Structure formats: structure tokens, C-alpha cells
Amino acid sequence: MIVLIATVYEFYWLSFHGTLILESRADQFVYDISDPNQNRSLSNSIGNFFSIWSAIDNTKRLFTISNPSRLMLFDTFRLIIVLLIGLTNLFYHIPLTEILHNISLSVPYELFTSNKYFFIRVPTFLNDGLLIIGGALLVRSIFKHIVHRNDSTSYLIYFIRRWIRLTFPLFGSIVFFFLLPSTGYGPLWFRLIELLMPSCHSSTILLSSFLHFSNWNFVRTNYSNDEAFVVCNPDTWFISITFQLNLIFFIIILFMYQSPKRGLRALILIIIVSVLLSISPRLLFPNTRTFYELHRQPSLWDTRRSFYLYHQNIFQYFGSFSVGLLLGYAIIVNENVTEDPKSNNHQRRQKKILLYNLLAFIGFLLPFVFVNQFFTTDIDSIKELAALLFVSIGRFIFSIAFAWILYVCVTRKSPFLNSLLTPRSIQPVARLSYSLFLVQPLVHYHRMYSHKETYVMTFRGTIENFLCDTIISIALAYCLYLLFEAPANRLSTMLLSRSNHSVEEFLNTNTRNRNYWKDYTQNDSLQKTKPILNVTNNMIDDENDGGPLNMSRSRTSTMNKEICDENGIISIRF
Template sequence: MKILQLISVYLPLFWFHSASANFSSSNENISYNNLDWINQLENGINQRIDIFRDRLNRILANNISTLSFECRTSLKRLIVNPFETDWSLKMWDSMGHFPHGILSGTFFDPGNYDQCLSISDEIDALPIQGKYCVMEFRLNKTIENRDVSTKMDPNWIEILRFLNKWSHYSGIDNGICLPSQCSDEEIQTIVSKIFMPFDSSVRVRSKLCQDQRNKLSNLPLRAGQWIVLYILLGHIGLVIIGTLIGLFIRSERNCKTILIETLRCFSFVDNTNALFKIKRNKLNDQSETSDSRSPGSERSQLRFVHGLRVFSIYWILIAHVFLFYPMLNVDDRVSPVHSMNRSKEVIGNIFTHLIVNAGLAWSIDRLHDFVDQKARCDEYRGANFPPFTPSVLGSMCLLLLWPKIGDGPLFHSKYLDFIIEPCYRNWWISFIYMTNTIPSKEICNVMHWYLSADFQAFLLLLFGLYWFIGKHRLLTIFYILLMIFTGFIVPIAIVLLGWADAPNPSIFLHPTKQFPMDKVDVFIFGTYNHLIPYFIGAFLGLILSNQRRKVRINRFFRLIIWLILTPLFLALPFSSYSFVGSVEPIHAPLQSAITFGLIRLIWSLSIFWLCYECSRNKAGLIGRFLEAEIFQPLSRLSFTLFLVHILPIWHYLFTIRQTIEISLYNLLFIGFGNAIVSTFLAFLLHNVFERPYSNLLKIWFNNNRRVNRYGREKSNGRRSSMMADNGQFKFYFDQQNIKIQNFFNETTLDGNEDGDRNENQGNKS
């Protein structure tokens, strides 16, 4: 046991000094019971500790006032005789090694965070606890000449230049463990004057210091956290009450009071049953209606959107895993900088372009409802967006309480504040759907920007819907084309007017350039960037809603369209490779703005064609696969999944204890793990926040009646027909919550159609 302790101490100490031990022999059989060998090893370690004894004595002699008595006492015990106590051994053992493979891109060795913080002892009535910090080495910017005369591998020269020029690079980091009696300022003095055996060309500092007292999970709750905790506990209480009512109080007429029905909206069992209830596909079933062009038949032909939504949201989740870099361990000696960039270029670009699906299925279904139900736009707008707000509230509760459940080397307020603090300042902006109008660093949960962008695009779509309902078809088409052109020309105009420079498509992943968040606000989050896909989706809905004129396309032309759009669709992820050809990315703002517009346009047209073919049952195996019934429950979770999927990714990033080797398998493995956790969180959020309030909207609409002079209830005309006719619009908006790829959902249609139809029949009788 003693030899294992000695070896564990020797390894982290080895990097403190460049001298090598001289007490091994290849021809000698080492016996683990040989005390002479153990003593020799201990003497070798003590020789290296002598170096730090001398440095410690100098700093204690020259800077007595800078170190407290407790810090000096515990520090002496740590360095002078590390084998005397268990706590000193554990501290040395908890320290990270100098990273192996720096020239291949490995820059962090975190050490043993948990062992360091578990240290608790005392010396001479002085309590000793472990304090974990990250020690950062930074190289001075000296490597600028590209024509360096050396025999060193050019790729390694490139890595050294990369370490110098990456403006937001944090340096070469090592975890260190020191006594908690030393303050953060004292630890900075220690690492710069004791643990620094290099010259002044290397800068060193300590950061992210944590102990048991100041860990985020041990800090008292803030006022905002108490508020969201009460909100969360209140909803959990309502879910428990509603579930008990659903289990023990049956739906007899004498028990159907407003209070009982309201509480039952929160029933976890009922909401889960509705979530997993499968609506059978009735593509060829004419028993429900004799007109194949009726709304029911049309809706059944649009079930491919469920599959499209599921693939979209999980693809985005995997993309976010690839975009966030935890502690890296890159095993690549050939041009590591470029390979690190290209390994994630495919996923990164697809994430950038998949957002174009936002308006497609939305408009398909919305235009049908407007035409068939004669709904008023103000009622439609009011019924459509309130169900979004509870899910936003639930995701905000999880985000604000997240610091209380996390723990790790990087789980520090320095990193988490940029995520959490905006929620305390700008939480209200998320509820008015204006988050994309403020800087991204001020957004509470950056995923909310898309909800705001879609809401604003929907307001623009209302003009076209008014004209469409008013039979002004040509004006509607002109307006849609104008919006598509606006989405293409506005980013270009911003560049031409000199207001901002569009980043090239690879800048978001380029290893030598900082992520341009200021440009993301302008060229990604802005609503005008998404007018192209949104109104191409509206145009698709316009075509599909024209029931009198069926568009017939020759089989030959259909084949030509497939042959043209499919290669373009698949080539889009690689379209920005021309920007990655050198260490310095191409700076061509105008070309980049045009590229962004073309990419969104081509991707939107490809999805447009896929949706159109699926709606006409001409997509073959693709359409049948997307209409698979298994996608329906996951599709209903897509909105909440989009809101919460970033939280498990952040949690993994900031609580990780070891480096990650960059490989497709590892990142996919992490991605699928995050997908499972995110789906579970989305399921809980759906049943606690989203579905109950959708049920409440249903009750509110059903009870919005007026009583005539004879004391009998009378339907309120247009609203009653809109909400109760065949169960199509009555509670249809409870699951209009995709908010990332396709804002189309049939939760009520699928989950409650039978119950709604029976209730409507009872009302009619």
C-alpha cells in the first residue's frame, strides 16, 4: 500500500522539475517488499521536494504579510513532509499532471476534483480542507513568423501558433489541490512564485477555485430561485392532486364540476395516456368521409411531419453536442487544427440550416384551419401562442435551479453566470417573445430566441392569411414572394451599408477565431434571417390548401426535380469548405451573406419538395417511414425537448471530470446519452406544464358560452363552430409547440379526438 502511495505522489510531482530519476535498472528484478527500493524512491521524491522547500522558504521570508498564518502553516505541512499525513498525500495525488499530447490538442488535466474536496482533517487544532483550483499556463505571443527555420514538424509549429493566436483560448490548464485556509489571492501568489519553475515567457495564474463552502450547490438560495422553486413545487402539487382525482374520481356527471375538471387537467396519468395515444393512419380510409379532400383526410396525409419533426429536433441536439467542446484529448498528428475544424463542420452547418423548417408544416395546417373553419385571425393568434408560455416558464425554473444540482471542476460561477444571470435581469422578455431583439449574452436560455423569431414571423404571416381568407390569392402570392426576397436581401443590405460584416460559414467552428456572438445576433437570431424558410413553408401551405385545383406534375419532371434537389440538399453541409482552406478564414462579408441566403433557400426548397411529395403520397418509402406511428409521441414532445435539450449538454460540459477524446464515436455516444436525458426532462415538462395548460384552454373555450333568456346555453356562433366542429379546432392548439423545425402538431387530434367527438355528439343531442 505504501509503494502505491509513493508512486501516486511521484507521478504528479514529476512535471515540476525537468530532472529525471536515476535509480532504475532494466536488469534488476524489483521486489515490492524491497525496503531499499522504497527508500530509494522516497529519497528521489524528496530531492525534488527540496526545490519547493527552497521556494517556499523564500516566499515566506519575503512575503510574510501576503500569506496568513493558517495558510503558511498548512502549506508547510503540505510541502515539507507530504508523507506524514493522509490529507497531504491526497492533495498531491489530486493534482493534475502536465497534459500529455499538447501538440495534438490536449490542453487540460483536471486532476481529481472529488478527492480534493473530500479532504477534511486538522493539524494542531487547525482544520484542514481541500481547495480545488485550476492553474493556467499561457504562452506569450512570440510565434508569428510562418517561415520558421526549424526541423520541427510543420503541424506542430501550427499548433504552437494556434496556442498563441486563439484569442479566447484559456491556456494549458492543470487542476491543483491546496489547503482551503489559503485565499484565492494567496493561491495566486503560491502558483506564481512556488509552482512556477519556468521563466517569464510563460504566464501562470489560478482560477475557478472551489471548496466545500463556496460550491454553487452549497450556497444559499437566491430570491429568484426561491420563487421558481415555489412555482415548481406548486405545479408538482397540482399534478399529484390531479392524478389522484383522475384515479379515484370517475367521470360521472355529478362529479363534473369546473374545479374537478380544472384539477384533472394536471393528471399525470391522463396526460401520459394522451401523449402516447397513437392516431392510426387513414390514408385510404374513406369510411370517415366521402370526400378525400376533406380536412380529416388532408390531415391524415400530413402525418409525415411527425417524423420530420423528430429527426429535426434530435439532429439539432446532436449538433449542439458537437458544437460544445468539453476538455479535449485529440489524437491527430496530421494538421490537428484543420482536422479539429472539419470533424464538426458537417454537423455544424446542418444545424445552421435545419432551422429553415420552421414555417413549413405550420402553414400547411394553419391554412387548412383558416379555410375550412373560417376562423378569425385574432382568435387564432390568441389560441395559438398561450400554450407556449407554460413550457417556457418550466424550462426557466429548471435553468435557475440547475446550479443547485451541479458539481465539477468547471462548475463555477465564472462560467455559469453568463447563462444564469440574464434570467434574473431579462426573464420577462422571454414571455413577450422578443428575446431575439436583445444581445445574445442577455438572453435567458439562448434557445428562446427561436420562439421569438417565429412569433414575429407569424405576425408577418397574418397579413398574407387575411388576404388569403379574403380570396385575394394573387396578393397573397405576391406578399409571400416579397417576404422571401426580403429574407434574402436584408443580410446583404446590412453588409453593403456597412452596419455589420457577415461571418463566413466556417467562423463558428474555426479554431483560431473567437465565436462571433455579436455577428450571431445580426445574421442568425434576427427574424429577417428566417423569412426565406418561413414563407416558403407558407407557399407550400397555399398550394396544399387549394383543393379545387390539383397540381399535376409529370413523372419525368418529378424525377428531374428529385435528381436536382437531392444532391444539393446533401451537399449543403459541405458548402462552406471553401472557407476553411487556410489557417486564416476568408474574410468576405458580402460573399458570406449571399452564401447564407442561398443555403437557406436551397434547403427550404428541398424540404418544400419533400413535404409536397409526402402530402401527395408520392414519396415512397421516405414518406411511409416519416409517417411511422412511433414518431407521434416524440413529435408531441418536440417543443419542450427543444427548450430543455441544452441543459443536459451544459451540465455534462461543466461537470465533466476527465478529458474527452474527439472522435465521431465518442461524440455520438455523448449525444445519444444527452438525447435520452433530454427526452425524459421534456416528458416531465410536458406533463407538468405544457399539457395541463393546454387542457385548461380547452375547458375555457368549451365554457365560453352565453345563456339566452330561457336559461338555456347557446353556442357563441363563430367561436363555438371554430372550437367544436368535429374536434378539429376546439383544442387543437394545445400542442402547437415545435418551435424549431415544424410548428405543426396534432396532439389533440390524436390524443383526444374520440373524447371530443363524443362530447360534441352529447352537446348536439
């Protein structure tokens, strides 16, 4: 209702002024409140509040790129991964569900025999890709906030904003789930509602979702015979893991800032240990097999427990998130280090980059090719050692390769890939990736369980259904964005930033001449880094989950050498 009222008010404002201003009035209220010549309507608090909820303003933000160096590549990759997650769930959920009794299909047998399904056989790797991107954005955001005064307050405000940005769209998706029972009918439909809705009516489960520890609910359900869902929106366990990893690795990021040399050593050590954590279920529980060895599972209960331990366990994602932190640090260093393109070192480095690109491409494709050996009619040929190596070393290789691909694209060391993966036409949809992730299951459930006739499942038919579901999901994600995601992001940004800093100090780009690494709080023990880089005119766009940082830099040729001081930047050179 408030979105409708705000949109009507916006139409009234447009009719009164006869044109659409280039910037959001809510943003102008924050940025230009000290301007005495500003239009009176722009400084009206009621008008600015309505502007936050306006469908017109929020839709415009999807199409407007306010920051030229915004990491649009991350948005594109997140959209691709979210769509692949939806496709994987669609292929596996239909044939494996126990409630679709009336079904005619050819896909389930092919899923375990045909090589053409390689793209949906590594679901954990898709989650790794999202966490690598999330880790990189977290490092950039924390390093940005570390330059402000009152750092402890800034950190607290950052995580409050992070919680708001994750939780409000999640709340909106749960509201959509409450509307789900009224959209269909039939025996299968009622069976779905019986399984899904009890968790949505449980205050304990809802609280665990909103506080982001719902992934631990699977500990209970996978060690019992409980049939019901343990989260209202089934995919929210991954959001909980993401938020928990942000909290856990926050100290590591501060350590990296205070002492980059030691911080990077600790981060690399975590990445190495994570290889063992990937196979820790097999080391700790004798009867636990990977989900590539279903034929060796003694019971359905063991199968469910194995799936949780290898797929929904937070310790499985320490490695990929750590690789993301390393990626974010490398991007920051690259932004602040330059070299002469005509030098011999630059030419040699370009040859190395070409070699690394080739190795990354091979490492990226290798797991998708190697996984096919676990899907064969000769189940006795599947070796346990090969499966364990795949979920440990294979994931490590994939994470490093994927992180390198992101690095060369973001730093424009591969201009072709960067331009190919950042088309302007796809960016509005790419910015909806989080909302799309939340509403995809809703659309898939409706298609599967509201079917009134025999469900015919073929490869082509499933792809066609997926394309139709994707269009519907994007429309639903757009509604979720207008109702919850965009207002929550903008309201939290405006209120929390004003509570911590004055408007002029926080957002006036004309007076923000700061050293990105310099200590502005004399008594703060967390900031002892020596100034080695001058940064001017910082323009912050924290719109997208920890958001990109656009920096107009004054670079010097002295940055070409590696800095090995314990409290200086470690220059990551390739």
C-alpha cells in the same frame, strides 16, 4: 403538486369505474356537455379540471392519434431537426467555450478540416426547417379560424392560445434552470452558474422572454462587451423570433385569403427580397463577415456581432417562413382539388413529380456538400463571394427543396417517404419536440460543466454522450410536458373556445356543414371569396401549434381546372 393530486384522483376514478375511458373526460366535458345520459362524474367540473392535469390522460394523448390525417410528418421532422440542433450545439460549444481549461480533444481541429462534420455546419438551415414547418401550420390554422363568426375575436383568441402554448413550457424550462445550481459543484460548475443565472434573476430579461422579444436583447449584448447571457434559457431567442413572425405575416395570410392571386404575388416577392436580406449585414456594415470567414474577423467583438447578424437576426428568417406559408397554402389547395388518376394529365404530372423529387433531393443535399469548402486548412482559398452566395442563394435552394419534400410527403405523392417518416412508434417522442428543444441545453450544460476530470472529446465519444444526453432529455421533456405543456394546451383550448362559441356551435361535428371559403359574416370585409368548394363534417384537432385540419370533403371533377378568378382559389399544380 397539482399534477400529483390529479393523477391520484385519476387512479381513484379508474378504481371506482374499473376501466379507462377512450376519450379524455375534459374533452368529453367540452364536446358532450349537452348529452343528458352522460355519466354524472364526467360532468363534474372538479373532476374535469383534475383530468386536465392528470399524468394518465396526458400520457395517453401522446399515444392516441385522434385525427387520422394529422400531419405526423411535421412532428417527425421537427424531432429530427431539434436533435440535430442539440448535436450541433454540443460539438461547437465544447471546443469553443473559454471556461473548459482542462480538456483533451481532437475534435476542434477536425471541425475545421474534416468533411465528415458536414451535418453540423449549417445551423441556420436547421432553424429554417423549423420555420418552414411553423409557417405551413400557421396558414392552415388561420384559414381554419377564418370560417368562424366574429373573426376579429377568433384571431385574438388564436394568438392568445398561441402565446399560452409557447410561454407555459418556456416558463417550466426556466423553473428547471433555477434548479440547475443544486445539481452540481466544482470550479467549472460555479463559473457556469456565474454566467448563466444572473439573467434568470433579472426581471427585465424574464419579461422579454415571456413576451417573446428576447431576441432583441442580442442587439444590446452584441454591440457591447457584456459577457453575461441575455436570456435565461439560451435557445429562447428562436421562440421569440417564431412568435414575432406569426404576428408579422398574419396580415399577409389574410391578404392571401381575401385575394389569393395578389397574396401569392406578395409572398413570392417577399421570398425574392429575402435573398438580399440574407446578405444585408454585409451590405450595411463593411466589416461584417459571415461566420464562415472567421479568419477575416478583425476582433472577437466583430465575430460575436457577425454571428448575431447572420444567425440570430429575425430578418434572416423572412424567406424560410414565407416558403412555409407557400407550402401551407399548397397543401390546402391539394386537399380541395382532385383529378382522375386514369387521365393523361395525371400521368404526365406524375412524371413531372418524379423530376421535381430528383431536383429537390439534389437541392437538399447540395448545401451540405458545398459548405465543406469553407472548412479547410487553406483559409486564403475561402472566397467572400462564395460565402455570400451560400448564405443567400444556398439557403433559398435548401428552403425550396425542403418544402417540396414536405409537400410530396404530406400530400402522399410519395407514399414511400410518407410511410418511412411517420412510424407510429416514434410519434409519442415526436410530439415532445418542443419540450425537448427547451430542455436539451440543460442536460448538455450539466454534462460539460460538472465533469470532474479531464474531458476527452472525440467524435465517437461525443456521439455516445449525445445519445445518453438525448435519453435524459426525452425523460426531462416528458416531465415538462406533463407539468406545463399539456395542461396549458388543454386548459386554453377548453376555456377560450367556450368563451368565444357555444359548445354546440363550436364542436358539434354533426351540424358543421360549412363551406371552407364561404363568407358567414355579411359585413366582414375580409371575407369576399366566392364559394367554390363544399366541405362537410370538419373535425378540428388544434392540439399541435396551430394544428392539423381533418376534412371529409365532397370533391367534384370540375375542380381539375385552374381557377384564375382574383377572389378564388389559385390552384397550385405541379
